[in-house]
Amino acid sequence: MNKPLIEINELGKVFHRDTVEIRALDGIDLSIHAGEFVCLMGPSGSGKSTLLNIIAGIDYATEGEAVVLDTDLSSLNEDGQATWRNQHVGFVFQHFNLIPVLTAFENVELPLLLTSLSRKERREHVETALRVVRLTDRMEHYPRQLSGGQEQRVAIARAIVTDPTFILADEPTGDLDAESAREVLEVLSTLNSEFGKTIIMVTHDPRAAEFASVTYHLDKGLLTKTVLNGSHS
Amino acid sequence: MKIPIKYNIRSILIRRVGSAMTAVGIGLTVAVVVVMMAMVNGLDRTFTETGDDQNLVVLREGSLNEVNSYFTRDAFETVRFLPGVMRDEENEPLAVGELIVVITHPRKDGKESNVMVRGTSETGFRLRPEMKMVEGRKFRDGLREMIVSQALAKRFENFNVGDTIKINRVDWKIVGSFESDGGAYESELWGGYQDVAQVWQRPIFSSILVRAESLEDAQAFIKRIEDDDRIQLNAVSQRDYYAEQTVSSIGLKALAVFIAVLMGIGSCFAIMNMMYGMVMGRQPEIATMRALGFRRRSTRASFLFESAVLALSGGVIGCALGSLFNGYSAGTSNFSSFSEVLFNFQVTPLIIALGLSFALVMGILGGILPARRAAWIRLIDVLKE
Ligand SMILES: Nc1ncnc2c1ncn2[C@@H]1O[C@H](COP(=O)(O)OP(=O)(O)OP(=O)(O)O)[C@@H](O)[C@H]1O
Numbered sequence: 284m285n286k287p288l289i290e291i292n293e294l295g296k297v298f299h300r301d302t303v304e305i306r307a308l309d310g311i312d313l314s315i316h317a318g319e320f321v322c323l324m325g326p327s328g329s330g331k332s333t334l335l336n337i338i339a340g341i342d343y344a345t346e347g348e349a350v351v352l353d354t355d356l357s358s359l360n361e362d363g364q365a366t367w368r369n370q371h372v373g374f375v376f377q378h379f380n381l382i383p384v385l386t387a388f389e390n391v392e393l394p395l396l397l398t399s400l401s402r403k404e405r406r407e408h409v410e411t412a413l414r415v416v417r418l419t420d421r422m423e424h425y426p427r428q429l430s431g432g433q434e435q436r437v438a439i440a441r442a443i444v445t446d447p448t449f450i451l452a453d454e455p456t457g458d459l460d461a462e463s464a465r466e467v468l469e470v471l472s473t474l475n476s477e478f479g480k481t482i483i484m485v486t487h488d489p490r491a492a493e494f495a496s497v498t499y500h501l502d503k504g505l506l507t508k509t510v511l512n513g514s515h516s
Numbered sequence: 517m518k519i520p521i522k523y524n525i526r527s528i529l530i531r532r533v534g535s536a537m538t539a540v541g542i543g544l545t546v547a548v549v550v551v552m553m554a555m556v557n558g559l560d561r562t563f564t565e566t567g568d569d570q571n572l573v574v575l576r577e578g579s580l581n582e583v584n585s586y587f588t589r590d591a592f593e594t595v596r597f598l599p600g601v602m603r604d605e606e607n608e609p610l611a612v613g614e615l616i617v618v619i620t621h622p623r624k625d626g627k628e629s630n631v632m633v634r635g636t637s638e639t640g641f642r643l644r645p646e647m648k649m650v651e652g653r654k655f656r657d658g659l660r661e662m663i664v665s666q667a668l669a670k671r672f673e674n675f676n677v678g679d680t681i682k683i684n685r686v687d688w689k690i691v692g693s694f695e696s697d698g699g700a701y702e703s704e705l706w707g708g709y710q711d712v713a714q715v716w717q718r719p720i721f722s723s724i725l726v727r728a729e730s731l732e733d734a735q736a737f738i739k740r741i742e743d744d745d746r747i748q749l750n751a752v753s754q755r756d757y758y759a760e761q762t763v764s765s766i767g768l769k770a771l772a773v774f775i776a777v778l779m780g781i782g783s784c785f786a787i788m789n790m791m792y793g794m795v796m797g798r799q800p801e802i803a804t805m806r807a808l809g810f811r812r813r814s815t816r817a818s819f820l821f822e823s824a825v826l827a828l829s830g831g832v833i834g835c836a837l838g839s840l841f842n843g844y845s846a847g848t849s850n851f852s853s854f855s856e857v858l859f860n861f862q863v864t865p866l867i868i869a870l871g872l873s874f875a876l877v878m879g880i881l882g883g884i885l886p887a888r889r890a891a892w893i894r895l896i897d898v899l900k901e
């Protein structure tokens with residue numbers, strides 16, 4: 284196997300709240316390769332979101348290193364991180380986080396405003412992304428006019444519209460009913476299998492984990508178990 | 517701006533009540549400031565807009581005002597035939613001797629006020645082309661007729677065309693009303709010189725208005741009057757004369773600035789309060805955009821812009837409200853002539869521009885801190901909620 288996309292060595296994270304130190308992550312070693320569908324599981328407070336945020340470049344490690352796409356994330360400043368995120372990361376949040384005053388189309392277009400694409404090119408990209416999540420007919424709708432599942436699919440379209448290297452999702456089905464959750468997971472799965480997107484997803488839901496190729500279990504900041512899903516390579 | 521403008525506009529529009537209240541609050545502040553500027557401007561304009569550099573006002577030496585100037589008819593004969601005075605078609609000098617008297621007359625609000633009466637003749641109109649009859653006709657000397665400015669007619673009792681008024685125990689008939697481009701003459705009644713001199717028993721002149729052949733002749737004329745030992749008179753250009761008369765608007769200006777600053781600070785806090793609410797309520801949106809790759813400074817610019825738009829919309833409301841006072845006429849006392857001076861509130865494009873800029877400044881000042889707050893939200897904290 285070639286060089287991993289994400290290499291995490293001896294990674295630790297300590298939060299300081301007032302005088303108390305909270306250890307969120309402790310000595311994590313992890314490699315994630317291109318094309319993997321990774322699932323992070325573990326009890327509440329085990330550090331899943333913290334790890335995801337560090338990989339995403341919105342938080343930083345206090346020990347060890349996280350090298351993503353050959354970039355040591357601790358070497359980037361705020362603005363550097365922002366640009367890096369825009370270029371390489373697609374985000375999917377538990378609460379969808381669509382901008383309520385923007386239509387589905389405009390929400391998906393948002394990250395493209397940071398690129399040098401022309402208006403016409405942006406439109407094409409947005410339409411393609413919305414086609415992937417099968418929502419081209421809802422382009423002009425505002426988030427409040429969409430169901431939860433549709434909102435999350437718009438969010439996924441927004442995450443993939445810049446054609447990022449990987450997609451990070453923190454409990455993407457946490458706010459959804461079973462049916463909508465399945466739709467969202469199927470879209471993610473398609474992105475992984477057909478478009479070769481690397482996906483890292485935090486979830487509590489064992490059924491969600493079934494879509495992944497590998498599942499890492501965290502407990503109290505430690506990596507405790509790795510499960511390879513037989514159906515994937 | 518990286519974050520689209522429609523994001524800000526729609527965010528303002530969607531919070532209808534809060535935004536409208538903030539905008540109206542700013543609007544009222546701007547309206548007050550616009551009206552005050554219109555007032556100061558109107559007052560200043562009344563005198564600075566009156567006069568012509570080629571026209572000269574001749575007064576008794578030492579007098580600064582027609583009201584307390586007087587000299588004999590001989591002096592008038594000397595002055596009008598001095599070199600440099602323009603002649604008309606009949607080779608008569610373009611010069612008019614005038615007599616000013618001050619009367620007391622009831623205003624429509626029940627109080628009494630002093631008003632200036634100018635005894636003049638046809639040449640007086642000729643030298644003042646801004647004088648325009650709007651109703652009736654000019655007075656005829658010898659018949660005890662007067663004409664009155666429209667502005668005075670609105671403000672005082674019995675000054676309407678057709679009215680007869682008793683002044684100095686004599687009946688006068690109002691036969692016409694006039695305008696003079698908002699200038700100083702709009703605070704006056706005009707009648708025939710002979711009538712005024714006779715009724716007030718003053719066979720003298722208060723002032724002479726002459727037209728010089730050219731600007732150079734005007735300067736030479738001023739010098740000549742000063743040097744002439746036969747007459748104890750002074751000449752100044754008509755424009756300089758009225759510039760001197762200006763009712764000091766400094767007090768008003770100071771008051772306007774004081775009110776603008778005070779209300780401006782209040783409005784800044786109103787905007788700040790609204791914008792803090794906007795930022796706090798939209799933290800997840802801000803965090804999301806930051807996560808998508810928008811930088812801190814884009815966030816800051818976006819909220820500063822939003823604050824400016826909000827304030828500017830208030831500015832538009834304020835200027836619209838303030839413009840309703842355009843042309844509103846008011847009176848004040850002129851302390852050099854002890855008579856009532858009328859002026860019209862004047863809302864000019866410059867005042868509108870100042871009003872909008874004032875709103876913009878309030879928007880930016882009020883928006884700075886909230887915008888900074890928006891730029892400094894902690895992503896991980898907000899995204900977790
Ligand atoms: N900003 C923070 N400041 C202080 N402590 C924090 C902060 N963020 C997380 N923690 C702590 O770090 C630990 C790991 O938190 P994290 O959010 O990564 O857990 P998680 O596995 O995602 O939990 P959940 O399943 O509930 O989302 C917890 O003990 C938490 O209290």
Ligand SMILES: [Mg+2]
Pocket residue numbers: 331332333453
């Ligand atoms: Mg979490």
